[in-house]
Amino acid sequence: MKNIVLLIAVLAALMLLASCSSPKKIEASRPEPSNNTPMVYETTTSFINMPVEIPLKEIENQLNKAFSGLIYNDSTMTDDKTEMKIWKQGPIKLTEKGGKIESVVPLKMWVKLKYGTDFMGLNDTREINLDGTITFLSEAKLSNWKLTTSSSIEDFNWNESPSIVVSGKSIPITYIVNPTLRIFKSKIAKKIDEAISKSTDFKPMVLSVLEKLSTPLQTSEQYESWFKMTPSELYVTDAVLSKGKISMDMGLKCNMQTIVGQQPVNTFKKESIVLKPVTKMPNKIEATVAAISTYETASRILTKNFQGQTFSSGKRKITVQKVDLWQKDSKMIVALDIHGSIDGTIYLSGYPSYNHVTKEIYFDQMDYVLNTKGILTKTANWLLSGIILNKFRETCRYSIKGNLDEAKKNLLPYLTNYSPMKGVFVNGTLNDFEFDKVELTDKAIIAFIKTSGQMNVKIEGLD
Template identity: 25%
Template sequence: MLKKNSIKISILRFSLLGFLVFTFEACKTLQIEKPRESYIPTNLAPASSELPLQVSIDIQKLQNTVNKKMTGLLFDGDKINNQDLSVKIWKAQNFTFSIKNNVIEYRVPLKLWTRFAWNVQKFGITIGDNYEANGSLALTYKTTIEIDKNWKLVSKTASSGFQWIETPKLNVVGVQVPVTPLANLALSKSEQLISDQIDATLQQMVDIKKYVSMAWNETQKPMQVNEANNLWVRITPKDLYISPFQTIGQKLNISIALSALIESYMGAKPNENKATPLPAFKLAQRTAQDFNLNIAADATYAKISEMAKAQLVNKTFSEGKKTITITDLSLFGSEGKPVFMADVIGSIKGRIYFTGNLVYNAEKIAIEVENPSFDMQTKNVLAKSANWLLNGMIIKKITPYLTYSVKQELDELKADANKTLSNYKIYDGITLIGKLNSMNVQSVTLVPGAVRLNANVKGKIALKVDELNF
């Protein structure tokens, strides 16, 4: 009887031990070392780009300024050609301008006074005296505008003729004195003076080099394009090319292509480069290409984790009779790869870590995880206590829930940049105006706190000199 009781106790002990072992194995809490959080330093690649520099001259304003500067008596000459000939020329009305490309045409209404000595013989009698005559005429001039190698505006004005409005005539004792040839002689001497005055006035008023130098220097200062992402742009100009002048209506447009290296920075404001001097003038039959810039947008780990948790927390995944339920999930970076940290319960309990390759899906405008796998420490522990997880079936079921749409981040980046570029004042009188059109994500990297989308954007951007002050 004692022996029979002893056998029953042994069986009971064995059953209890088996139950405890089964329970321990079924609910074993995993102890896995967390991968070290680390990040590989990355920089946005600089991009070679071109910015048009638009300088325009309002011909109406130029006309008004010339009219203000050139008033009253324009020419006063005595003893012209060593003859007893004096001429005075006044401005009769405002000058009027018209322009085509780099040629300005003027109509210059003038009043003419001349005094001269005139002798004539009639019936054997010499008649002579000093006479005065008045008349009015309209001169026409053409000014060709160019820029020399030192960025100085060079204007060459030449007369293209004149038309008498009121021809000066004088009758003396029935003899008509030929005043017109004398007036023509006087005009031939005064035209060059008027041409020189027009050239001097234009060159004093239109200081192209001042504005080009200002734009060249001010663009080299870092500009904040996106405040939310703390995105900065630094422009290092390399060269300038100017296209032939063009006119649109009453505007003379001077188009300059600024070739530059565009650098983008996330975070602190970058240092200013050592200023490079303004290069010599170069004329080129070309226009500036599309603006090209590398920028970045950040999708924070917190946002990605929030999205993933909304879909995965309390969701159960099974493999045969084995199951795990996710209770929490978060994300960080390690050696250039994402690490997902998941708290689980079920056939195992504890915290597991898995990783993969982050890629950008252009069709979905989303980041995805490819080639998911457990990290090395997790693999080592699972090989001893939960080998059934290593076949990867459950982790592959989890992976689709980790896709994160970045459309909002990219749209916000583009919208914020366009808002800034719509009217970015670089300096008084110089504005950066433009719009980004296309955006192409080039790569995905991990930085502290976020997944960074490195994108190339193209658009139409120009530096505009608001107005030349005459």
């Protein structure tokens, strides 16, 4: 009997000892995440200034492509007793002269003249072939994204003096031909203006470039994130001809969005773009981009931050084995799987904020979730001490420098001789990123970053 009592006493002591040395289990209720899909985020309006430069040589090339063969045909003799056909004989040469465009056009002309009187049929006709150049002087301006010119004939130069054979003799008729040309000079100049206008209509080209820039760009295959730019207004200043090139300033007002998940649809519509002429624009880019961290990625980073760290109070201690993050009602929920004097999961909540010096996301006003605090009061009051909570706060932070570098890296290809279409080249620079704000979604932490810079567009080598 004594042995039985002793055995029971030993077993009770062992059970008591085991219960005293075993970690306590904590089972706090999990705060369920908010669900606020779809995940589309619109930043503040961005402005992109794009100075445009077009060498006069490019206008010359386009003009020669559009302006060839027979360029003038007057087959009616009854109005002025003259028929005339004019062919472009060689390449047109453009130069700058006093802020205007001077065009030298090699021409071959066929002229049929009727002279004499119709009285009793006393009249005759002669055909004349001419070879020379005509020089035009054109004032240029940009109107509705089209380069328009107002040209006038400045000079005639003949390779050979125009002449006609009468009764076997060659008779110079320059004095007849030149006044005749002056009669038609407005018509010929108009043909030059039409050719320039046709070959330098930038509107379709500009809209085509905008359509390509509006195509969503995948910024991270791992995070399934896409960058989308939606233009709303397009500005342009008057064109200026100087130093052998035509220059103007274009400005683009747009919204920039970051979308996580499926590839978004390009919603760009050419007809909805508002075109506005302006006198002046700021020479810089003002853009807001988004650096995305999924909760999975942020949780993985924070878990690494906690690795190897022990949090203690007296003889009691715990180690964080895993961290999970999600959002609930605009707050970040931090779930810490702990092991040691207490096993289980505790939940903290706080508001995301940003440290400009360290470029880190941290959580301000971090505290235990109410349900967790209640559980800890009963089972592990020592965890509520400010010392341990402050250690949690210090460790619950992670750098987004990599995200910022990635955002800048994704934009740089647009600024390094980027060619959205043949003959159009975009170059520019970006300054450092400045933090704007943090937003929480059901799948990611979005850090909005502002940046500025410069951009220019050169048009050369169009088809």
